[in-house]
Amino acid sequence: MILAVDTSLGTSVAVLDGDEVVFAERADDARRHAEHLGGMLERALEGRRDRIELVVAGMGPGAFTGLRVGIAAARAVALGLGVPCEGVASHAGVTQGDAQVTTDVRRRERAWSLVEAGLVVDGPHLAPADAVPDPGRPGLARIDADAIDAALLARAAARGAARIEQALYLREADAVASAGPKRVSQPTAGRS
Amino acid sequence: MSAEQRAPVVLGIETSCDETGVGIVRGTELLANRIASSMDLHARFGGVVPEIAARAHLEAMEPTIRAALDDAGLDLDEVDAIAVTAGPGLAGALMVGIGAAKGLATARDLPLYGVNHLVGHVAADVLSGEPLELPTIALLVSGGHTSLLLVRDLAGDVELLGETIDDAAGEAFDKTARLLGLSYPGGPSIDAAAVGGNSAAVRLPRGLTAPKDRERHRFDFSFSGLKTAVARHVERAEAAGEPLATADVAASFREAVVDVLVAKALDACAEHGIPRLLLGGGVVANRRLREVAVDRCAAAGVALRIPPLDLCTDNGAMIAAVGAMLVARGDGPSPLGFAAESTLDASVVQVVDA
Numbered sequence: 001m002i003l004a005v006d007t008s009l010g011t012s013v014a015v016l017d018g019d020e021v022v023f024a025e026r027a028d029d030a031r032r033h034a035e036h037l038g039g040m041l042e043r044a045l046e047g048r049r050d051r052i053e054l055v056v057a058g059m060g061p062g063a064f065t066g067l068r069v070g071i072a073a074a075r076a077v078a079l080g081l082g083v084p085c086e087g088v089a090s091h092a093g094v095t096q097g098d099a100q101v102t103t104d105v106r107r108r109e110r111a112w113s114l115v116e117a118g119l120v121v122d123g124p125h126l127a128p129a130d131a132v133p134d135p136g137r138p139g140l141a142r143i144d145a146d147a148i149d150a151a152l153l154a155r156a157a158a159r160g161a162a163r164i165e166q167a168l169y170l171r172e173a174d175a176v177a178s179a180g181p182k183r184v185s186q187p188t189a190g191r192s
Numbered sequence: 193m194s195a196e197q198r199a200p201v202v203l204g205i206e207t208s209c210d211e212t213g214v215g216i217v218r219g220t221e222l223l224a225n226r227i228a229s230s231m232d233l234h235a236r237f238g239g240v241v242p243e244i245a246a247r248a249h250l251e252a253m254e255p256t257i258r259a260a261l262d263d264a265g266l267d268l269d270e271v272d273a274i275a276v277t278a279g280p281g282l283a284g285a286l287m288v289g290i291g292a293a294k295g296l297a298t299a300r301d302l303p304l305y306g307v308n309h310l311v312g313h314v315a316a317d318v319l320s321g322e323p324l325e326l327p328t329i330a331l332l333v334s335g336g337h338t339s340l341l342l343v344r345d346l347a348g349d350v351e352l353l354g355e356t357i358d359d360a361a362g363e364a365f366d367k368t369a370r371l372l373g374l375s376y377p378g379g380p381s382i383d384a385a386a387v388g389g390n391s392a393a394v395r396l397p398r399g400l401t402a403p404k405d406r407e408r409h410r411f412d413f414s415f416s417g418l419k420t421a422v423a424r425h426v427e428r429a430e431a432a433g434e435p436l437a438t439a440d441v442a443a444s445f446r447e448a449v450v451d452v453l454v455a456k457a458l459d460a461c462a463e464h465g466i467p468r469l470l471l472g473g474g475v476v477a478n479r480r481l482r483e484v485a486v487d488r489c490a491a492a493g494v495a496l497r498i499p500p501l502d503l504c505t506d507n508g509a510m511i512a513a514v515g516a517m518l519v520a521r522g523d524g525p526s527p528l529g530f531a532a533e534s535t536l537d538a539s540v541v542q543v544v545d546a
């Protein structure tokens with residue numbers, strides 16, 4: 001059995017047994033990932049703890065704070081069960097077919113990937129929300145996804161999806177090196 | 193061994209600021225206390241950058257849990273409960289610890305306790321080998337918080353007497369170090385720069401100690417005026433083309449911070465008739481704070497407790513200690529739906545709302 005967890009958009013947890021999805025829960029709430037995840041994991045694992053062989057984490061892209069909750073939880077579940085944890089690109093959790101998948105990553109930008117037969121083959125890339133490039137594949141559907149299905153991530157992992165080691169932030173952390181102290185006193189006359 | 197004979201083994205996870213802490217205790221016995229700090233990553237920004245801290249927590253979490261288990265010589269099946277900091281702290285940082293704690297607890301089917309970081313600083317003292325005497329006043333000073341607590345019972349009667357209304361004391365050290373061209377973190381660099389300095393050389397304000405502040409802010413702290421006064425002093429020296437007497441400024445600044453911290457803590461001891469003061473938080477590493485606290489507590493007849501330094505800085509063992517206390521009392525776990533609460537009140541020892 002494979003347990004998959006994704007919190008890149010909402011919160012999604014699924015368990016795949018062979019080809020069958022035996023557990024799937026989703027909360028399409030772009031916040032409260034840490035709250036939703038506890039109960040979902042408990043229900044996903046109940047009666048299956050001894051049978052999970054692999055934990056799959058959706059590594060993003062997504063809003064950073066939420067994304068990290070699922071990755072931290074997936075890694076800890078794997079540690080707790082004594083099984084490996086594998087990260088896969090979250091865009092694999094949108095379709096089993098072929099598509100250009102895009103998701104909202106805030107700040108008027110979207111992340112996009114090319115997905116073939118449910119596996120990410122190119123991306124994720126970042127683009128302005130109103131200027132996501134056309135991949136130049138006539139007939140290829142574009143899917144602007146609002147949710148990730150963890151069961152599809154489990155399937156992707158089972159089918160050899162590329163392993164992603166670190167969260168796919170796509171952006172550097174917001175931080176500005178200090179530019180020196182600000183003045184607090186009025187410059188004295190003649191010396192400004 | 194029967195359940196009654198065996199104190200609970202609790203693994204505690206702390207990620208409220210820039211330290212990824214994982215500790216393991218058996219009752220009040222310390223078994224492991226692993227801390228991975230992202231401090232170096234923040235150095236060029238002169239202060240903790242929340243997103244950088246949260247990213248570092250995510251990468252450090254699993255190796256730190258493994259290292260703590262190794263140190264304790266335990267397997268996960270020997271752990272009886274998990275505890276995690278629910279707040280107060282940086283929301284994004286807290287959520288990494290909570291995510292990991294929920295994952296570990298559900299995988300092992302263990303009870304999970306979401307606990308208060310400030311109470312953890314007080315509980316750290318039970319791991320030092322001597323019983324914690326209550327009631328006590330606790331002064332908790334770090335880069336993230338400056339709080340004065342009245343602790344009557346660790347498991348349910350903790351009152352916040354006062355806290356900083358602007359910068360935390362550790363933050364004031366960091367910001368002032370920048371003003372003086374000293375490195376981050378500011379505590380150690382100001383301590384080093386103050387060597388040989390005259391702490392009475394520069395007159396600096398003591399925030400919220402004027403008679404008019406006694407009514408509303410008797411036990412609160414304010415350090416932003418102090419930082420501004422240092423900035424003015426530096427600018428005045430520059431404008432006059434005089435060399436800055438860095439040692440004197442550093443010593444005077446440090447004395448002003450330490451003076452207010454210890455004076456307010458002892459005022460709380462006197463006001464509540466409690467002859468005990470406990471120090472906690474990373475700023476306790478400041479030698480001058482410890483010296484002044486020792487001297488003035490002795491003069492006031494107040495017994496001073498300072499846990500070992502690696503239990504004073506943010507750490508997972510202190511969180512595990514709170515968890516062990518709750519388990520020992522027979523308290524139930526937190527609901528699995530609990531959230532990170534960046535402003536969690538000191539009186540809430542354990543979160544019980546989903």
Ligand SMILES: [Zn+2]
Nearest residue numbers: 309334473506
């Ligand atoms: Zn702290």
